[in-house]
Structures are given as C-alpha cells and as structure tokens.
C-alpha cells in the first residue's frame with residue numbers, strides 16, 4: 001500500500017476512531033442547555049432570544065454592521081444576490097472550483113454564471129483571471145442608456161422577477177431602480193457582445209483559505225460590479241486582519257453540519273450597508289410589516305429566517321469558536337510538518353497575509369492517477385478523504401457557460417484531496 005504511512009499518521013491524530021470522518025461537529029459547551037431552554041420555553045421556531053443573540057455574536061465576531069440569520073448558507077446567498085441587484089438574464093462572475101450552492105443561488109435569481117480561474121496559492125478566485133476576462137469582454141455604460149431588449153432573460157432559465165421590485169413598473173424601470181439603489185453612480189457593467197449586465201461577482205474562500213479579496217473588490221469597483229463574498233467555509237478566517245465576508249457589498253456564512261461550527265442547518269448574510277441590512281431581515285422574514293397582530297406584507301418575501309432552536313446551537317458554538325479554531329490550527333500544523341517529509345504530496349497551508357480557519361485540510365497529489373490511488377487506499381482503510389467538487393463548468397447545467405481560461409482550476413481538481421479535519425478531542 002503506497003500511502004500506508006499517511007494513513008497511519010492520520011489515524012494517530014484521531015486515535016479513538018475506527019472510521020475517521022472528514023469533518024464532524026464538535027459539541028463541548030452549552031449546546032444541550034440552550035436546546036433544553038428552547039423546548040422548556042416553547043420558543044423553537046423563528047422567534048426567540050437565541051436568533052437575535054446569535055446574530056449579535058456573529059456581528060461582533062466578524063465586525064459586520066449587520067448579520068441576518070437564515071435557514072442555510074444557500075438561502076443567504078440567494079438573498080445576498082437579490083440584494084446586490086441580480087436580475088433574470090444577468091451574468092454573475094464566479095469560480096468553477098466551488099460547491100454547487102454558489103451556482104444554484106445564481107440560478108435561483110434567473111442569472112447565469114461566468115467562470116474565471118482560481119489562484120494556485122489560495123484556490124479562490126484569481127484577481128488576474130477576473131481582470132483579464134473583464135478587460136476583454138465587458139464595458140461600463142450608463143444605466144439610463146441601457147436598452148431593455150438587451151436584458152430579456154431566457155424564458156426557460158428565468159425563475160421570475162426579483163422580489164425587490166415592490167410596485168409593478170415596466171421591466172426596464174425595475175431593472176434600473178433595483179440597480180440604482182446599490183449603484184448610485186448609475187453605471188453598470190455590460191457584456192460587450194451579449195449586452196447583458198454583469199450584476200455581481202461571487203468569489204469564494206475555498207476550504208477556509210482567504211482569496212485575494214481586496215484586489216477583487218478593487219477591480220470590481222472599477223467596473224461598478226457589486227461583490228458578494230461566498231464565505232460559507234471561512235468563519236474564523238481573516239485577510240489582512242479583516243474577517244472574510246466583510247469586504248464585499250454583502251457576504252454570507254454557512255453553519256451546515258460539516259462546517260467549523262454548526263447550527264444543524266443555518267446561514268448568515270453579512271453587510272455594512274445601512275439600506276441592505278434591514279432589507280435582508282425584512283425579505284427573509286416574509287416581508288411582514290411590523291405589527292403586534294396584523295398580517296400585512298409589502299413585497300414577495302421569503303421564509304428564510306433561522307429557527308430559534310438552530311440559533312441556540314449557534315450561540316453555544318460561538319462561545320467555543322476560539323477553542324475549535326485553535327484545535328484545528330494545531331492539527332493543520334501537524335499535517336504541515338508531516339507532509340514536509342513526504343515526497344510528491346504538497347500540503348496547502350494558509351496563503352500570505354491571511355489567517356485561515358483550516359476548515360478542510362488540503363493536499364495536492366502528484367497527478368490524477370495518484371489522486372485516485374490515494375482516495376482509494378484511504379477510504380478502503382476507513383479514513384474518509386474526498387476530491388474537490390467536480391468543476392461547476394463541467395456540470396451538465398453549466399457546461400455551456402461563458403468561461404475564462406480555467407487551467408489552474410482544472411489542475412487543482414485533478415490533484416486535490418481533502419483529508420480529515422475535525423476537532424481532535426484529547
């Protein structure tokens with residue numbers, strides 16, 4: 001067995017496990033106590049003290065002005081994209097090396113993804129690849145001079161109009177007014193030949209390692225493109241001392257069971273925007289007008305609010321987040337040291353000027369054949385390992401998408417393996 005030593009090393013990190021999962025939740029604080037409190041008080045649903053408390057804790061921890069808890073990270077992304085002004089028929093730039101939720105949320109808005117490459121050091125969106133694609137394909141035009149005929153969505157692709165349009169003006173008025181609220185300059189980026197707006201850019205902090213987000217935000221600002229950071233995997237990760245998810249117009253987090261901390265299922269929208277923060281809360285809570293007993297709604301909203309029972313878990317998990325991060329960092333350092341002595345396996349540590357949460361540890365095998373062999377041997381020996389997601393640009397639904405040069409993404413996908421990364425209980 002070629003990878004026997006690596007399997008033994010991973011087993012030594014998790015000595016009391018027969019089957020070693022990739023990432024399992026770590027409950028070591030007040031989880032049971034807070035859950036029991038929800039049941040005792042009957043506040044298990046979308047109203048309750050834990051939802052507000054959880055939002056406060058995440059706000060304080062990340063430094064975002066607004067944090068709005070949602071049922072999962074995908075719902076948070078959907079809302080963030082709508083608030084960024086994404087409309088049916090638009091194009092949204094993202095990376096092919098991501099989880100399907102990124103592209104699903106773009107599709108829920110009736111928009112289409114455009115794929116640019118990732119960087120080899122961060123595995124997140126490459127600012128160079130982004131800039132290159134924008135230079136070749138995009139121009140900035142005045143919103144007023146932009147013709148409606150250019151933004152008609154494909155009938156088969158559209159999922160309907162954005163709920164942000166309260167009245168029923170013409171479609172062109174809707175497109176303009178939504179965009180104007182977030183782009184007061186009235187300039188938008190448009191694909192030169194397709195004449196479709198590029199209404200958002202969604203970089204992702206892959207496996208918890210921050211991408212070069214400041215450069216991405218700077219490039220997008222020149223093109224008047226709002227950035228929605230998919231920081232689903234990067235709670236506890238910082239770029240240049242600032243928490244991921246707080247660089248763009250909006251960011252999102254996920255608290256799915258496999259994440260650094262979990263609420264069972266859950267997500268969060270982050271923003272500093274005084275208008276979009278309250279609006280995010282409004283449309284994730286069915287757009288109900290506040291009133292002690294009357295039910296009145298002023299727009300089409302979503303039932304996306306995180307239930308109290310999930311938020312209770314979130315509060316307890318936030319209390320032990322630092323312990324979890326320190327534990328995961330120590331594991332990462334041990335992996336780094338071990339793989340330094342293994343030929344043909346590269347361990348991916350945190351990129352420069354970053355603090356990573358080391359959500360899922362990453363190694364790169366020599367080539368695709370070795371990747372397959374490593375996956376086979378480890379999984380056969382009850383050590384769970386996984387390749388990266390199949391590139392989004394290769395999936396049936398997105399295979400005809402517009403793409404830049406994706407050679408780094410392809411190389412990474414061919415060689416990458418995630419190795420067990422759960423908190424180690426000592």
Ligand SMILES: Cc1ncc(COP(=O)(O)O)c(C=O)c1O
Nearest residue numbers: 072073074099101102232254256
């Ligand atoms: C990159 C990325 N985006 C979005 C999501 C969606 O989060 P959720 O599973 O909470 O819907 C996830 C994780 O699951 C993710 O890894």
